[in-house]
Structures are given as C-alpha cells and as structure tokens.
Amino acid sequence: MELTSRPNEVTDITADQLRQYIDAHSQTEYLIVDVRQPEEFEKGHLPGAKLIPVGTIVERMAELSRHANLIFCCGNGGERSQRAADLAAKNAGFKVFKLRGGLSAWHEDKVSGFANLKAIDLSGGIDKALLSAMNLEKGAERFYEALYAELKNTVVGPLLNGLAGAEEGHAREIHDILTEMGAAPKEDFDDFYESLPGDLLESGETFDEVIQRAKDDKLGPVALLELALGMEFRAHDLYAALADRQESAKLRRQLQELVDQEKKHGNDLLKGIGMLAEALG
Numbered sequence: 001m002e003l004t005s006r007p008n009e010v011t012d013i014t015a016d017q018l019r020q021y022i023d024a025h026s027q028t029e030y031l032i033v034d035v036r037q038p039e040e041f042e043k044g045h046l047p048g049a050k051l052i053p054v055g056t057i058v059e060r061m062a063e064l065s066r067h068a069n070l071i072f073c074c075g076n077g078g079e080r081s082q083r084a085a086d087l088a089a090k091n092a093g094f095k096v097f098k099l100r101g102g103l104s105a106w107h108e109d110k111v112s113g114f115a116n117l118k119a120i121d122l123s124g125g126i127d128k129a130l131l132s133a134m135n136l137e138k139g140a141e142r143f144y145e146a147l148y149a150e151l152k153n154t155v156v157g158p159l160l161n162g163l164a165g166a167e168e169g170h171a172r173e174i175h176d177i178l179t180e181m182g183a184a185p186k187e188d189f190d191d192f193y194e195s196l197p198g199d200l201l202e203s204g205e206t207f208d209e210v211i212q213r214a215k216d217d218k219l220g221p222v223a224l225l226e227l228a229l230g231m232e233f234r235a236h237d238l239y240a241a242l243a244d245r246q247e248s249a250k251l252r253r254q255l256q257e258l259v260d261q262e263k264k265h266g267n268d269l270l271k272g273i274g275m276l277a278e279a280l281g
Contacts, residue, residue, distance in 0.1 A: 001020040003017070003069060003095070005095040008090060010098050011096070012098050012099075013071070013097050015105040015108075023267065026260050027259045028252075028257075030067060030071060032050065032071045033070055033072050034052070034073055034074070035057065035073070035080050035084040036051075038053070040075065044103065045111055045112075046110065047233045047236045048263070050244065054084045061087075061088070065091075068093070070085075070094055070095065071099060073103060073106075074103070076101060077099055077105065081102060111230075111236075120238070126251065127183035130174050133242075135199070136200055136201065136235075136238075137170045138168075139199060139200050141167035141168050141171075141198065142198045142207055144167060154221060155275050155276060159272045160272075166261070170258060171189075174258075175189045177254050201231055202235040210231075225273045228269055229266060235262040236263055239262060242255055
C-alpha cells in the first residue's frame with residue numbers, strides 16, 4: 001500500500017492504513033513521530049516510533065529531514081499531532097501524515113518503555129556498540145532455542161527453530177558491517193560468536209532473569225510466544241534508536257535493514273500466536 005499526500009498539506013490516515021503501509025515498506029522510507037510527553041511514550045508507543053514532544057518540533061526539525069514520509073501521532077489524534085504535522089508540512093520535501101484517532105485507534109501491540117540503549121555499550125563508539133549488539137543476538141538465539149525445546153512438538157516448532165537461526169544471521173550481518181569498518185574481531189565469525197556469552201537480551205534483562213520469570217509465572221505456550229514478541233518489539237526499537245544516532249547514511253541504512261528484519265520477526269510471531277491459540281482451542 002502507498003500513502004499519497006499533497007505538498008504542504010497534512011493527510012489523515014487510519015490505523016488500518018498505517019498497519020498495511022508499515023507491513024509493506026522498509027523503515028528507511030518513513031518515520032513515525034510520537035509528539036506526546038516522555039511519560040506518555042514510556043507507557044506505550046508504536047514500535048520504532050521516535051519521541052519528539054510537540055513543543056520541540058521546530059528546534060528538532062533537522063532530525064526529520066532524513067525521512068521522506070513523516071507520520072505523526074499523539075494520544076487521540078487531536079491538537080498535538082495536528083500542530084506538529086502542520087509545522088512539518090511547511091518544510092519542503094516532507095510528505096506529512098497524521099494518525100487519525102492517535103494511539104487510541106491502534107488496537108495492536110505497543111511497546112512500553114524506552115529503547116534500552118544501556119544494553120549496548122555506547123562508550124567506545126559504534127564499533128563497540130555493534131559488538132554489544134552481537135551479544136544480544138546470541139542471547140536472542142539462546143532464548144529461541146529454549147522456547148523451541150519447550151514447544152518443538154507444537155505448530156510453532158518450525159517457526160521458533162527458524163527464528164533461532166535468524167538471530168545468528170543478524171549477528172553475522174553485524175560482523176560484516178564491522179568488517180567493512182575495519183573493526184571486526186581478530187577471530188573469524190564462527191569462533192567469535194561461539195565465545196560470546198549471550199547473557200543479555202534486547203530488553204536489558206539477562207537471559208537467566210527472563211527464563212526464571214517464565215518458570216516462576218508458569219507461562220503457558222501462548223504467553224511464552226508473547227514474551228518473545230515483546231523481545232522483538234524492543235529489538236525493533238533498539239536498532240531504530242541506534243540507527244537514528246548515526247551520521248553515515250550507509251550505516252543508518254544497514255541498521256534500518258535490521259529494524260525491518262526485527263519487524264518481520266514480530267509479524268511472524270503474531271501469526272504464530274494465532275496459529276497456536278487456534279490449535280490449543
């Protein structure tokens with residue numbers, strides 16, 4: 001699905017239209033801008049959304065210039081998102097849309113909290129950050145392997161096995177980026193990846209904490225997949241936030257490709273949850 005807008009005008013779109021557009025497009029092509037306050041954003045927001053409170057839109061307009069399609073949202077699609085969208089529409093080159101009904105109209109899953117950049121080491125530049133991200137991918141692989149061991153005889157067994165392999169694939173892509181930058185580890189990928197502990201997940205929690213919580217809460221099969229879905233949403237947010245911090249257009253694009261893959265994993269899990277719920281009756 002495509003979104004059409006006239007120059008210097010704001011076009012309203014529905015939640016259904018936005019969902020179809022997100023599913024059909026890379027996040028390199030659009031930016032969802034949440035114009036609420038940080039405490040509202042923390043309680044729940046669209047995956048990959050960027051928080052820019054409406055009162056700061058003018059001074060932060062340069063942050064929007066990398067994106068051709070801007071989609072503004074607030075709590076109920078009212079005054080805040082309209083004002084922010086109007087301001088953006090005055091800047092040439094932007095195609096500006098507003099989510100009709102705001103977050104209240106979005107009945108699908110949302111992400112709570114902020115992208116947990118503490119899970120990634122940002123102290124030594126992008127190379128250290130990417131090395132940290134490889135460890136997160138190893139943690140996600142371990143997590144999916146644990147879910148697969150629990151649910152391999154269900155309809156989602158193949159899905160979980162595939163997702164475990166995909167996390168290693170992400171780590172390999174990150175290793176390739178580091179190689180291009182001349183910052184890859186001395187070991188080859190297989191040896192380095194094997195050495196990673198995989199002790200952290202994208203939420204900032206440890207692998208052991210999440211597994212123990214699942215045991216303590218005696219989570220059933222569907223709840224376990226929902227736990228995985230939350231992890232993918234946070235991974236989506238994490239890579240989107242990391243991409244947004246980069247000046248290099250090539251590096252932003254490479255990181256946004258990982259965002260798109262995390263988005264696909266989330267969609268696959270949503271389908272898996274439906275399949276599992278139906279199978280369990």
